[in-house]
Amino acid sequence: MPGVLPLARKSLADSWRSTVAWGLGLTAAIMLYLPLYPSIGGSAQMQQMIDALPREMTKALNYDQIATGTGYTQATLFGLIGFLLMSLASVGWGAAAIGGDEESGLLELTLAHSVTRVQVVLERALALLVRVAALSLLVFVLVLGLNGPAQLGIDVGHLAGAMVHFAGLALLSGTVALCAGALTGRKVHGLAAGAGVAVLGYVFNAVGRQAPDLEWLLDFSPYHWAYGNSPVTNGANAGAAAALWGISAILVVAAAVGLQRRDVGS
Numbered sequence: 501m502p503g504v505l506p507l508a509r510k511s512l513a514d515s516w517r518s519t520v521a522w523g524l525g526l527t528a529a530i531m532l533y534l535p536l537y538p539s540i541g542g543s544a545q546m547q548q549m550i551d552a553l554p555r556e557m558t559k560a561l562n563y564d565q566i567a568t569g570t571g572y573t574q575a576t577l578f579g580l581i582g583f584l585l586m587s588l589a590s591v592g593w594g595a596a597a598i599g600g601d602e603e604s605g606l607l608e609l610t611l612a613h614s615v616t617r618v619q620v621v622l623e624r625a626l627a628l629l630v631r632v633a634a635l636s637l638l639v640f641v642l643v644l645g646l647n648g649p650a651q652l653g654i655d656v657g658h659l660a661g662a663m664v665h666f667a668g669l670a671l672l673s674g675t676v677a678l679c680a681g682a683l684t685g686r687k688v689h690g691l692a693a694g695a696g697v698a699v700l701g702y703v704f705n706a707v708g709r710q711a712p713d714l715e716w717l718l719d720f721s722p723y724h725w726a727y728g729n730s731p732v733t734n735g736a737n738a739g740a741a742a743a744l745w746g747i748s749a750i751l752v753v754a755a756a757v758g759l760q761r762r763d764v765g766s
Contacts, residue, residue, distance in 0.1 A: 507615065507623035512630060515593065519631050522589040523638050529581045530642045534650045537572050569652035570733040573643065578666055579727055582639060586666065587698040590632055590674030595690030597624035598759065599681025608764055617764075621682060621756040628674050636667040654732060661736025668744030669726040673698040675751040682755035685764065697722065722747075 503509065512519075565571030598621065601607040610620060640663045647654050677694030681687055701723035708717035708724065718724040725744060729737040 505623055505626065507610070507620060508627045508630070511597070511624055511627035515627070515631065518589070518592075519634065522585060523635055525585050526582060526635060526639055527642060529585065530577060530639065530646065533576045533581065534573065534643065534646045534652065537569055538651045565730065565733075568733070569650070570654050570658070571730070573652055573654060574662070574727065574730055574732040577639075577643070578662060578732060579723075582666065583669065583698075583702070583723070586632070586635060586670035587673050587695075589635065590628065590670040591677045591691060591694035591698065593628050593631060594674035594677030594694055595681050595687045597628060597678045597681065598755065599677075599685055599687040599690040602681075602685040602764060603687050611764065617759045618756045621678075621752065621759055625675065625678060625752040625755070628678065629671060632667050632671050632674065636663050636670075639663065639666065655735070658732060658735040661741075662731035664736050664741050665726040665731045665744065668741055668748070669701075669722060671748045672722050672744050672751075675748040675755075679751040679755040679758070683758040683762075685762075 566575050598607065601610065607620070611617065640659065643652075643654065643659060644656065646652065647656075647659075673694045676697045677690035679690075680693035681690030684690075701721045704717040704721035705724040705727075708714050708721060718728065722744060725740040729740065731737065
């Protein structure tokens with residue numbers, strides 16, 4: 501296969517439609533939620549509504565933060581709809597990267613073109629990273645554009661730090677899916693593993709915030725690693741970011757080693 505990074509380029513070319521579709525979904529969500537803040541945020545009525553909700557619900561959904569522009573953005577966009585859309589996109593791409601290709605027979609065809617299995621994993625992981633980064637950049641630009649009109653009061657540096665967490669959290673679910681697909685050769689296993697990490701991370705965060713006796717669950721929640729410090733309000737946390745991105749790197753290495761050591765198509 502001629503050229504530089506041919507597998508990554510082909511993967512990006514083959515998936516541009518889905519990337520655009522997910523970008524449109526994120527754009528719609530941002531345009532739906534963030535412009536509403538001036539009419540509901542920071543008002544006495546809004547605080548009364550929050551106080552009237554069950555405490556467990558407000559803590560699980562992070563609605564205890566939405567009286568401020570930064571907290572509203574964190575809870576509604578980054579912590580809920582944005583997290584959902586980015587996780588779905590990343591898990592789907594990750595599961596299809598190796599497991600999906602092997603199920604369809606394309607992986608064996610690819611390996612017949614003088615490329616190594618390690619190269620396949622690394623370039624497919626790079627394509628996943630590029631797509632996640634592109635969507636995260638889109639979110640950054642849109643939120644920054646609405647920051648003034650929607651009266652969100654977000655510091656640009658803190659928003660940039662939040663994007664590091666946002667992208668890292670999505671990428672983690674995607675690399676779990678990629679790794680599971682590479683180890684098993686099955687797309688469904690990748691989907692289950694990636695979705696499981698995203699869902700359990702969210703659930704562990706929601707449950708762990710309910711009572712001091714359950715706080716130990718937070719240590720096992722990538723969602724909490726990413727958002728426990730409220731990065732839209734406080735900026736990036738270096739340790740949390742390192743954990744998210746570092747584990748993704750380890751998963752890619754594990755996928756490469758696993759694919760290298762097993763029979764393809766068996």
